[in-house]
Amino acid sequence: MARKKSADLEKTKQTLLEVGLSLFQEKGFNGTGIQEIATLADIPKGSFYNYFSSKEDFGVAVIHYYTETSMEEWTNLLDTATQQEDSYKALGTAFLAITEKHRCAEIKKGCLLGNLAGEISEASEDCRKALQQSVNEYKDILAQRLLIGQQLGKVRSDLPAQCLADLVWDCWQGSLLRMKIEKSVEPVNKAIELLFHYMLLPIK
Amino acid sequence: MARKKSADLEKTKQTLLEVGLSLFQEKGFNGTGIQEIATLADIPKGSFYNYFSSKEDFGVAVIHYYTETSMEEWTNLLDTATQQEDSYKALGTAFLAITEKHRCAEIKKGCLLGNLAGEISEASEDCRKALQQSVNEYKDILAQRLLIGQQLGKVRSDLPAQCLADLVWDCWQGSLLRMKIEKSVEPVNKAIELLFHYMLLPIK
Numbered sequence: 512m513a514r515k516k517s518a519d520l521e522k523t524k525q526t527l528l529e530v531g532l533s534l535f536q537e538k539g540f541n542g543t544g545i546q547e548i549a550t551l552a553d554i555p556k557g558s559f560y561n562y563f564s565s566k567e568d569f570g571v572a573v574i575h576y577y578t579e580t581s582m583e584e585w586t587n588l589l590d591t592a593t594q595q596e597d598s599y600k601a602l603g604t605a606f607l608a609i610t611e612k613h614r615c616a617e618i619k620k621g622c623l624l625g626n627l628a629g630e631i632s633e634a635s636e637d638c639r640k641a642l643q644q645s646v647n648e649y650k651d652i653l654a655q656r657l658l659i660g661q662q663l664g665k666v667r668s669d670l671p672a673q674c675l676a677d678l679v680w681d682c683w684q685g686s687l688l689r690m691k692i693e694k695s696v697e698p699v700n701k702a703i704e705l706l707f708h709y710m711l712l713p714i715k
Numbered sequence: 716m717a718r719k720k721s722a723d724l725e726k727t728k729q730t731l732l733e734v735g736l737s738l739f740q741e742k743g744f745n746g747t748g749i750q751e752i753a754t755l756a757d758i759p760k761g762s763f764y765n766y767f768s769s770k771e772d773f774g775v776a777v778i779h780y781y782t783e784t785s786m787e788e789w790t791n792l793l794d795t796a797t798q799q800e801d802s803y804k805a806l807g808t809a810f811l812a813i814t815e816k817h818r819c820a821e822i823k824k825g826c827l828l829g830n831l832a833g834e835i836s837e838a839s840e841d842c843r844k845a846l847q848q849s850v851n852e853y854k855d856i857l858a859q860r861l862l863i864g865q866q867l868g869k870v871r872s873d874l875p876a877q878c879l880a881d882l883v884w885d886c887w888q889g890s891l892l893r894m895k896i897e898k899s900v901e902p903v904n905k906a907i908e909l910l911f912h913y914m915l916l917p918i919k
Contacts, residue, residue, distance in 0.1 A: 537837050537838075538745075538837065538838050539743065539744075539745055539833075539834040539835065539838070540743075540745075540746075541742075541743055541744075541745035541746040541834075542744075542745040542834070542835070542838055618837055619836070619837070620837070621833060625833055625889075625892055626833035626834060627833075628833075628892040628893075628895050628896050629743075629825060629829055629830035629831075629832075629833040629834060629892055629895065630743040630746070630830060630833060630834045631743065631746070632823070632895035632896055632898075633741050633742065633822055633823070633824070633895065634741075634742055634743070634746055639895075639896060639898070642896050643896045643897060646893065646896055669913070670909070670913060674905070674909065677890075677893075677902065677905065677906065677909070678886065678906070678909055678914070680889060680893075681885065681886045681887075681888075681889025681890045681893070681902075681906055682882065682885045682886055682889060683885075683889070684885075684888065684889040684892055685829075685884060685885025685886060685887070685888035685889040686881075686885045688829055688832040688833055688888055689832075689850065689881075689884075689885070691832050691833065691836035691837065691843075692832050692836055692843060692846045692847045692850060693847060694836075694843070698881065698885075701878070701881065702881065702882070702885055705874070705878065705881070705882055709873070709874060710882070710914050714918070714919075715918070
């Protein structure tokens with residue numbers, strides 16, 4: 512009986528995270544109310560605090576949840592693409608696959624990390640630290656793949672892989688912001704082409 | 716008498732825009748309340764609606780106000796630097812001057828356009844259009860200077876200037892988001908170095 516209750520609690524917590532992620536991506540952190548989250552998760556507003564001590568605490572949990580699920584998606588895409596092509600080329604393929612998902616989505620949500628970085632880095636120290644940790648995890652994966660590209664002679668070697676990973680992250684985030692402003696994935700597709708067909712190539 | 720009243724109204728409107736800009740940059744659009752704006756502008760909350768029909772209308776006005784004032788700042792910086800160096804080199808100098816301002820600021824506000832793009836592009840169609848217009852104005856200035864750089868043989872010519880302007884805007888915005896996350900201008904300084912000392916240089 513206790514086990515069933517614990518499973519129910521876990522299920523509701525999971526629903527709250529999913530609902531929160533979707534709303535934060537669409538309306539931002541402050542544009543989303545706890546009442547709205549609770550209603551969509553089918554629990555009374557007061558019960559929200561059985562799961563999370565505050566909205567800020569919830570924000571941190573949503574950032575971790577987003578990082579976990581999207582990191583899994585990236586890893587799967589990279590593993591699948593790596594079976595067909597080299598590990599560096601698979602990186603470009605994975606970026607294009609994610610962009611295609613954005614293209615098909617009616618609401619251009621962009622990246623939770625970039626959106627919240629702009630919105631709440633100053634207001635919430637806990638969320639800022641969670642964002643910092645997540646962005647560093649992403650950049651480490653990028654740097655690993657770029658380093659392989661350098662070792663294969665497919666990526667310029669005049670700059671450290673970590674430095675090129677910063678460039679890729681910055682361009683990706685900047686172009687996602689333009690995607691939201693222009694309601695089109697064209698800026699993202701162009702940014703990926705610019706990176707993988709020009710900026711990252713070895714200097715001849 | 717009527718002229719004095721009109722001047723007072725204009726002054727209060729200007730104060731509201733200044734206060735709104737500062738709060739939006741620090742706390743985001745939805746993190747800022749009209750009560751807070753009115754209190755800091757020293758007017759009753761109800762009077763806010765004598766100046767702006769809605770918070771969304773105010774958001775659009777703040778985006779235009781930010782664009783106007785920061786565009787003036789950029790133009791002044793570019794004109795000053797252009798007297799000492801060529802028009803393209805002055806672009807890099809202007810970016811470094813703006814970064815220095817961010818370094819000195821205790822609160823790392825970043826760019827209003829990038830922050831609001833992430834937060835409210837989906838929620839407000841009017842704000843999204845205002846952001847789109849502003850970003851295009853900025854990118855046009857960048858493209859003009861990059862084109863001069865291409866004509867002087869100082870910028871790579873294998874890509875259109877407009878395309879390089881997209882790259883510069885994306886990197887700048889992405890690195891400003893990392894500045895907010897890391898509470899340091901190091902990501903921005905490194906991004907400018909990467910652009911102006913590597914990515915934009917002519918292919919030898």
